[in-house]
Amino acid sequence: MQRAYDWAMMRAETDIVIAGGGVAGLTAAAAFGTAGFRVTIVDPAPPVTNAGAAGADHRTTAFLQPAREFLMAAGLWERLEPHAMPLDVMRIVDAGGEEPEPRVARDFVASDIGPLPFGWNFPNWLLRREMVARLAELPNVDFRPGTGFRRALARDAEILVDLSDNSGLRAKLLIGADGRHSAVRQAAGIGVKTTRYGQKAVVFAVTHERPHGNVSTEVHRAGGPFTLVPLPDHDGKPCSAVVWMDAGPETKRLAGLGAEAFNAEATARSAGVYGALTLIGPRQVWPIISQIADKMIAARTALVAEAAHVVPPIGAQGLNMSLADLACLHGLADARREGLGDRQMLDAYERRRHLEVRLRVSGVDALNRASIAGAPILRDLRAKGIAALYGAAPVRKTLMQLGLGVRG
Ligand SMILES: Cc1cc2nc3c(=O)[nH]c(=O)nc-3n(C[C@H](O)[C@H](O)[C@H](O)COP(=O)(O)OP(=O)(O)OC[C@H]3O[C@@H](n4cnc5c(N)ncnc54)[C@H](O)[C@@H]3O)c2cc1C
Numbered sequence: 210m211q212r213a214y215d216w217a218m219m220r221a222e223t224d225i226v227i228a229g230g231g232v233a234g235l236t237a238a239a240a241f242g243t244a245g246f247r248v249t250i251v252d253p254a255p256p257v258t259n260a261g262a263a264g265a266d267h268r269t270t271a272f273l274q275p276a277r278e279f280l281m282a283a284g285l286w287e288r289l290e291p292h293a294m295p296l297d298v299m300r301i302v303d304a305g306g307e308e309p310e311p312r313v314a315r316d317f318v319a320s321d322i323g324p325l326p327f328g329w330n331f332p333n334w335l336l337r338r339e340m341v342a343r344l345a346e347l348p349n350v351d352f353r354p355g356t357g358f359r360r361a362l363a364r365d366a367e368i369l370v371d372l373s374d375n376s377g378l379r380a381k382l383l384i385g386a387d388g389r390h391s392a393v394r395q396a397a398g399i400g401v402k403t404t405r406y407g408q409k410a411v412v413f414a415v416t417h418e419r420p421h422g423n424v425s426t427e428v429h430r431a432g433g434p435f436t437l438v439p440l441p442d443h444d445g446k447p448c449s450a451v452v453w454m455d456a457g458p459e460t461k462r463l464a465g466l467g468a469e470a471f472n473a474e475a476t477a478r479s480a481g482v483y484g485a486l487t488l489i490g491p492r493q494v495w496p497i498i499s500q501i502a503d504k505m506i507a508a509r510t511a512l513v514a515e516a517a518h519v520v521p522p523i524g525a526q527g528l529n530m531s532l533a534d535l536a537c538l539h540g541l542a543d544a545r546r547e548g549l550g551d552r553q554m555l556d557a558y559e560r561r562r563h564l565e566v567r568l569r570v571s572g573v574d575a576l577n578r579a580s581i582a583g584a585p586i587l588r589d590l591r592a593k594g595i596a597a598l599y600g601a602a603p604v605r606k607t608l609m610q611l612g613l614g615v616r617g
Pocket residue numbers: 228229230231232233234251252253254268269270271272356357358359386387388389392393410412452495496513514515516522525526527528529530531
């Protein structure tokens with residue numbers, strides 16, 4: 210009995226505890242903090258905010274159109290905009306013939322559906338830097354890097370949260386933004402369905418001979434897509450971030466090649482779309498899976514981002530789905546502040562997000578399987594599919610809107 214009393218009383222009070230200070234958790238803290246909620250955000254791993262530091266995340270994130278409004282409301286867009294690289298065209302190239310050469314290339318052009326680019330690309334380490342700086346401006350946000358979520362006990366009107374530094378908090382809502390192995394999800398007893406493809410991604414940046422013209426290019430051959438996403442010029446040369454997906458052992462081999470051999474293989478795999486590619490930084494290898502949580506809520510708890518769903522990096526869906534989770538949660542909290550974290554709010558979140566997330570995870574899974582296809586007949590089918598989808602303008606426009614998440 211005494212233990213239960215201690216568990217409840219010896220703790221500071223806040224409105225929202227966010228477990229996880231990745232890009233999703235930091236964005237959540239900025240959004241809820243800007244809206245006036247008291248927020249405590251914890252992460253055992255302090256954010257790396259410098260490209261040259263050990264542990265820096267060298268992936269880039271393409272924020273799609275709908276993300277901008279939410280980032281504005283979170284006070285983040287004005288910080289990010291000076292670093293934004295607009296994406297005006299998404300080019301899909303099939304190079305699945307005998308030689309690694311483009312045989313079908315189709316452009317999805319943002320100006321066909323509106324005045325804005327499809328999205329804007331940023332290095333992940335830079336996102337963390339600007340997001341952490343935004344949190345420092347918000348007196349009602351308490352960011353505790355070096356401290357993790359340990360366990361929670363939900364009661365009717367609040368949730369009691371224990372942290373790894375032995376401190377405790379009482380809050381109305383716990384947000385699990387603690388990634389694909391989410392401790393919050395496990396503590397809530399929520400299961401996941403995981404799909405493994407035996408695939409990994411090598412992530413790196415290159416300069417290239419020809420300018421990218423703000424075009425994001427996905428080259429399909431076998432093993433998964435090879436995607437070039439525009440970055441600002443590097444030392445006066447055109448530059449792109451690359452995600453190269455392939456079978457696990459092959460990515461290991463690629464990551465271990467000397468720079469010259471790697472440049473030659475990367476240039477060949479790109480089907481020469483921008484001429485010779487030259488590596489300009491480290492290579493990082495990321496595992497590729499699909500995963501979806503059985504539910505996105507538990508008592509006084511909401512799961513967001515990779516804690517709830519993981520998809521292969523195709524069509525910039527991952528973090529953009531996460532921002533849609535946050536925008537939904539934020540809208541519900543703002544509309545009925547006295548109901549923060551209650552059953553009504555969380556049920557509405559589950560209803561609005563889970564099916565939509567399920568459909569997107571299935572869609573990206575299908576695209577990835579099509580891209581992995583190595584048999585010539587399947588590659589030919591893929592090339593025909595790309596040409597057919599592009600051929601009909603209404604279908605093309607609908608696909609673009611669906612991809613952006615501006616049409617459900
Ligand atoms: C190669 C690659 C390229 C991608 N490109 C894009 C793209 O262009 N566009 C896009 O939208 N998405 C993209 N994605 C997806 C996107 O990167 C992810 O969705 C995003 O990084 C995941 O963010 P997150 O904050 O959910 O998870 P994470 O970045 O994994 O953050 C989770 C955080 O939780 C912390 N944590 C762990 N345990 C605890 C605990 N017990 N308590 C508190 N905190 C804890 C971790 O330290 C970590 O900082 C890409 C993914 C990959 C693999």
